[in-house]
Amino acid sequence: MVDTTSQWIVERTGICERRIADPETATSDMAAEAARAALEQRGIASSEIDAILVCTVTPDMFFPSTACLVQNRLGARGAWGFDLVAACSGFVYGLTTGAHLVSSGAHRRVLVIGADTMSRIIDYTDRSTCILFGDGAGAMLLEASGESDNGAGFIDFLGEIDGSGGDFLKMPAGGSRLPASVETVQQRLHYVHQEGQQVFKYAVKKMFEVCRDLLQRNGFTGDDVTMMIPHQANRRIITAAAERLNIGPDRVLVNIDRYGNTTAATIPLATQDAIAQGRLKKGDLVLFAAVGAGYTVGASLWRWAY
Ligand code: COA
Numbered sequence: 001m002v003d004t005t006s007q008w009i010v011e012r013t014g015i016c017e018r019r020i021a022d023p024e025t026a027t028s029d030m031a032a033e034a035a036r037a038a039l040e041q042r043g044i045a046s047s048e049i050d051a052i053l054v055c056t057v058t059p060d061m062f063f064p065s066t067a068c069l070v071q072n073r074l075g076a077r078g079a080w081g082f083d084l085v086a087a088c089s090g091f092v093y094g095l096t097t098g099a100h101l102v103s104s105g106a107h108r109r110v111l112v113i114g115a116d117t118m119s120r121i122i123d124y125t126d127r128s129t130c131i132l133f134g135d136g137a138g139a140m141l142l143e144a145s146g147e148s149d150n151g152a153g154f155i156d157f158l159g160e161i162d163g164s165g166g167d168f169l170k171m172p173a174g175g176s177r178l179p180a181s182v183e184t185v186q187q188r189l190h191y192v193h194q195e196g197q198q199v200f201k202y203a204v205k206k207m208f209e210v211c212r213d214l215l216q217r218n219g220f221t222g223d224d225v226t227m228m229i230p231h232q233a234n235r236r237i238i239t240a241a242a243e244r245l246n247i248g249p250d251r252v253l254v255n256i257d258r259y260g261n262t263t264a265a266t267i268p269l270a271t272q273d274a275i276a277q278g279r280l281k282k283g284d285l286v287l288f289a290a291v292g293a294g295y296t297v298g299a300s301l302w303r304w305a306y
Pocket of ligand 1: 129131169195196200234261
């Protein structure tokens with residue numbers, strides 16, 4: 001499709017494969033499937049969910065929200081919910097929001113879903129972006145912990161947004177600023193536009209800083225982290241941050257080689273891989289971290305519960 005090579009892509013990004021949804025599949029389809037899998041793993045009925053958060057920048061449509069579509073698909077009667085828009089940081093923000101809904105005492109079970117069909121907003125004539133993104137969805141069920149959980153669960157979150165970086169990664173048209181028109185389509189403004197180097201530099205710096213500061217204020221260092229599960233945007237961003245944090249490769253989950261950047265889905269997909277590979281056990285200190293469009297930055301720290 002574009003002037004590139006497999007070698008360039010692998011060396012510069014770490015990506016070897018990506019998944020692209022078939023034309024009939026939209027974000028809510030993948031989100032509902034991921035949600036069902038999460039519920040099945042825990043043996044929880046959809047009627048027992050109190051809230052559904054769908055983190056996405058590629059909703060099926062502006063409204064109704066993807067959370068409503070997923071709720072209906074799951075038959076999760078009694079749940080409320082909403083979509084959360086924070087691009088690649090979406091899932092980390094969703095996890096934190098969900099954790100606070102549970103810790104408030106008002107919710108027992110919150111389903112947090114990260115789902116993006118990036119292929120619908122990617123310009124496959126732009127070699128600087130089309131090689132990066134893939135489609136995917138993942139879900140996590142947050143539950144109120146009991147006394148036997150021994151302090152397991154959410155520990156802390158640190159986040160930051162910086163709108164001055166908004167122009168470096170965006171989908172310019174389709175909203176109230178530039179509604180869809182013949183011109184916006186002709187000018188390819190309904191696709192992702194990115195200044196790759198600017199985003200790269202910011203991500204390398206911020207991924208490290210937010211993790212360092214979050215660990216520090218909780219009395220930890222990188223040595224204490226059992227597993228770092230970062231957003232998967234570029235292998236070089238992950239490696240640079242992990243090295244500076246002194247978290248060795250055996251304690252960092254990287255699966256960008258198989259999925260590319262699936263935006264809000266990278267962290268739940270990576271977590272699922274960590275579980276499948278037997279790399280997470282009860283009591284482990286887990287660090288989630290992401291930097292994304294906005295700019296958005298976030299990291300959260302957890303004690304693994306099972
Ligand atoms: N194949 C071959 N060459 C390519 C290419 C491709 N797919 N994409 C870009 N190039 C070229 C550029 O045109 C440029 O050529 P030039 O020097 O002749 O102008 C050269 O490669 C270097 O481009 P540059 O943008 O500096 O490359 P890079 O090392 O920064 O890598 C990205 C590009 C996009 C992989 C990298 O910037 C990146 O990962 N950025 C962050 C992306 C990201 O994280 N986005 C989501 C945030 S959550």
